[in-house]
Amino acid sequence: MHEEEKKTKSTVPYDEDNYTHNIRKDNERKLDRRSFLKTMVGAAGVFAVSTLPWGTIAAKHLINPSKRTYPVSKIADLDLMKVGDAVEFAYPGEHDSALLVCLSDNEFKAYHNACTHLKCPVFWSKEKEELVCPCHHGLFDVRTGKPTAGPPKRPLPEIELSVEKGSVYATGVKKYEAQL
Template sequence: MSAAQEHRIVERRTVVLAVGAVGAAAALTACGGSDEAGGGSGGTGGTDPVEQPGSGGAGGAVLAKTADIPEGGGLVFAAQKVVVTQPTAGEFKAFSATCTHQGCAVKDITNNVITCPCHNSTFDAATGSPTGGPATQPLPARQISVEGGAITLA
């Protein structure tokens, strides 16, 4: 075998290994690596992630206006990893937007149910408690402040 042929074999092998590693990393990122809470993004109603003005990430930043949160629904704020819901008129709740099953970001909030798209775990929008598997732990509550029609992280 010539030196040029050996070089091509090494290059091909290196490419195949690199592509395999990237694929494995993508698969782990999609579902998280453990049952602990991790990072993620989210959206509402099965749409792309929601970007809201004034969503800077620090406590005290305005997440949304109360009028932006639909009754029986909610919004996911990907940058803050928080989901804000309105289970009943005028009642606002906030939870971690990271599914307790394998760390995916919850996405859909409809009919007072928060859904994780990765394995279809569901959570009660008023309590964060799991209502359908495979998640068995509730979404951790997050502290918010609702004043003057604005919702902020506390």
């Protein structure tokens, strides 16, 4: 009897020829390594294909930057602007905030008012006669848009202006030229 007990304890209770009798085999591997890699390669392919339209648009702007056209937009009337005043406006799109500053009777400068450091809003300080970014104490020269203090390294994007029929108009955005 002792011999029979040893035999029953050491034998597989089911009639199977492998040692995995205690594992449930239904849906054992829904996603094995090979399936996982196929899924990842497929996802990478979808991602790569989905970025192609944006790459095409960027390439067009890099190849032919002069062909980009901007709308002409009225900013302010001359009779309402005094020397040292600033007017906030949207240009070239409705979500692109910009700032027009009256420097003298017929001299105006306009810049996008998002700091080139971390896109914080830039404000006009009439007392200091400079553009100020309060986030990290960035300062910009109002005549050139170049940073004079703080962490910004690039100048503010300048908006091209024209004065016609008693009003100031935005006509374009100057292309940024990196200086080496």
